[in-house]
Amino acid sequence: MELSRRKKPVYLQKEQRGHGLTRLMTFLLLLAFCVSGFSYALRVTIFDESTVQQFVTQKEFVQEVNQKLNTVLAATAQEYNIPSRLTTGLLTEKQVKADLTTAISNIYAGKTQPVDTVLIQQQVKKNLQEKATALSIPTDNSIYQTAVSTLLSGLQSELQTELNTQKLAQPIKDFTAARRVNQQVGIIALSLTVVLLVLLLLSERNFWNWLHYLGLAALPAGIIILLGSYLLTALPLTERLSQLEFDLSGLAGSVIDLTAKQLNLVGVCLFAVGVVGLLLGWIGRRQQRS
Structure with a gap:
């Protein structure tokens, strides 16, 4: 006679299925x-326009860009027979700062x-006019006006070549797409978090x-996000940026550090919530059993 297999009571089977769903x-x-933590950290740092503008318009970086642009402008101006007394400082730091702000907005x-x-x-035309007036250089003659007009007409191509504006097109498209995806993923993850918290409460029916x-x-x-923050600062992510026309390694390093700080903040908050939740949950469940 075969022994029949022992079956678990129905209520135990339901309880196991309930625990499986809860897990x-x-x-x-x-x-x-x-996902919400990483998305939030990116949204308030690298994907936030005002935050990046603050880093890009820092004095050190503005001075570097200003010096580089003025060197290019001076060399170009001399090619078009502009007097050497007028070719220094064709752009001011204030103007370069405004140009960088506009570029980030774009x-x-x-x-x-x-x-x-x-x-x-x-800006160059205005500064040339002011310098010529200050140095008492006549600007109403045809030679000067022709030289300035020729300079300004050739300046656009020189700037595009120097700033590699054509190479920026695809990275900007990729950045815009990544920013959009991050926003959508963040919204989905946050919504899913709220839904899961509600479903978990309804499933357990026990606070x-x-x-x-x-x-x-x-x-x-929280631990995973803190680990991600550590890896973000430990990996050599800025080395390639130091080889570009403008050394962006310091600027990128500052943005990465800020992102890591945001990740640390999110990670610590989640870690604290986890510890408090486990502790209070353990105390409450123990009191219920006693």
Whole structure:
């Protein structure tokens, strides 16, 4: 006579299925916490226009760009027979700072030609006029006017060549797409987080159990984000930028450091939520059993 297999009671089977669903929701909540944290850190740092403008318009970087542009402008002006007394400082730091601010705004607006070369031409023309007037150089003669007009007409191509504006088109498109994707992913992850928290509470119908599983999801998520922050600062991400026309390694390093700080903040907050959730959940569940 064959022995019949022992079957678990129905209520135990339902309880196991319930625990399996809870574990799945907890795991999904962990992933949602991670994605939301990374997305938020990127959104308020590298994908935030005002934040990047603050870094780009720092005095050291503005001076570097100003010096480079003035060197190019002076060499170009001398080629068009502009008097050497007028070729120094054709752009001021204030103008370069405004140009950089405009360029960043254009990049975040998705424009593939971020540098306003027409504006730079107008600035150079104005500065030439002011310098000539200050040095008592006559500007109403045809020779001077022809030289300046020829300079300004050739200045746009020189600036585009020097600034590699054509090479910026594809990176700007990629950046715009990445920014859009990050925004969409952040919204989806945040919505999923809220939905999972509600479903977890409805599934458990116990506040202390809900806190326990919240802690189980938040604690490892915080650790993962903190690990990501460490890797972000440890990896040599800025080496290639130092080989460009303008050394962007210092600028990029500052933005990366700020992003890492935001990740640290998010990671610590999630870690704290996890610890508090596990602790309160453990206390509450223990009191219920006693």
